[in-house]
Amino acid sequence: THPIQKEIDEFEHYYKKASDYIDTAKKEIQKPSRAPLVNQLYEDAKQYNIHFHEVIEFMNQRNDIVNNNLDVNGKKIEQLLTAVMKSAREDDDAEASLETAIGIRSLLLARLYTAKFLKSNSQEDANRVKKEFNELQVQLTKIRNSLQNPKRRAQLKEAISLINVYQAGVTKVKQIITDRNKIIDEGLNKIGPNIAKVSEDIKLSIKKDQDTI
Numbered sequence: 128t129h130p131i132q133k134e135i136d137e138f139e140h141y142y143k144k145a146s147d148y149i150d151t152a153k154k155e156i157q158k159p160s161r162a163p164l165v166n167q168l169y170e171d172a173k174q175y176n177i178h179f180h181e182v183i184e185f186m187n188q189r190n191d192i193v194n195n196n197l198d199v200n201g202k203k204i205e206q207l208l209t210a211v212m213k214s215a216r217e218d219d220d221a222e223a224s225l226e227t228a229i230g231i232r233s234l235l236l237a238r239l240y241t242a243k244f245l246k247s248n249s250q251e252d253a254n255r256v257k258k259e260f261n262e263l264q265v266q267l268t269k270i271r272n273s274l275q276n277p278k279r280r281a282q283l284k285e286a287i288s289l290i291n292v293y294q295a296g297v298t299k300v301k302q303i304i305t306d307r308n309k310i311i312d313e314g315l316n317k318i319g320p321n322i323a324k325v326s327e328d329i330k331l332s333i334k335k336d337q338d339t340i
Contacts, residue, residue, distance in 0.1 A: 138179060142172070142176055142179075145172060149165065149168055149169050152168070152329075153165050153169060156329070160332060161329055161332050161333070164328055164329050164332070167325050168329070171318050171321055171322045171325065172322060174318055175314075175315060178310050178314035181310050182307055182310055182311060182315070185303050185304075185306060185310070186307065188303050189245075189300055189303045189304065192299055192303075193245065193296075193300065196292060196296035197293060197296050197300075200293045200296075201241075203289055204286050204289045205231065205234060205235070207282045207286040208227055208230055208231045208282075210282055211223070211227045211270070211274070211283055212227040212228050212231065214278070215227060215276070215279060220273075220275075220276070222273045223270070223273040223279065226266065226273045229266055230263060230266040230267060230269075230270050233259055233263035234263055234290075236259045237256060237259035240252055240256045241256050241297055243255075248308065253301060256297060260294055267283070267287055267290070270283060
């Protein structure tokens, strides 16, 4: 998913309001049984804010790689290999044309499963991406061996260079997603419920005193 500025602004707005309430509580709630709870609330809220912005930064890094590498270079690679295939076919070089067509199929599958992984984050899709790129690398060797035309060899060389850049981007995105999800699972998803529990404990503590009075 993409970080939407409106949602980020809303978080900032509510975090500021919550921080103001907690600051007020720290000053006004001095009872020994409740003061530690307020301090815990303060620390948890601060950590939640830090983790939230770490997630936003990871999402921005992921989007930058997708938009400026994967989307751009994926299209360029396909165009280069298609040019090689068409040129070879026009020159009646059936072997080169066929091998390149098979390579294009592997490329399209690699791009397809990369797109699926970006949505699902599943290990199964990540494994399929790796499998398709491995098959593409094997096919690139076959294409290289079948090409004699200097122009086509130059186009293939450029495509291979871009494929390396693309694969490096995929590897980086996988790590970013892993790190981001770890922060969400081990940070936000644990701290959030704890903030709710501590807040409820403070509220019940105050209510108990009021009932006693």
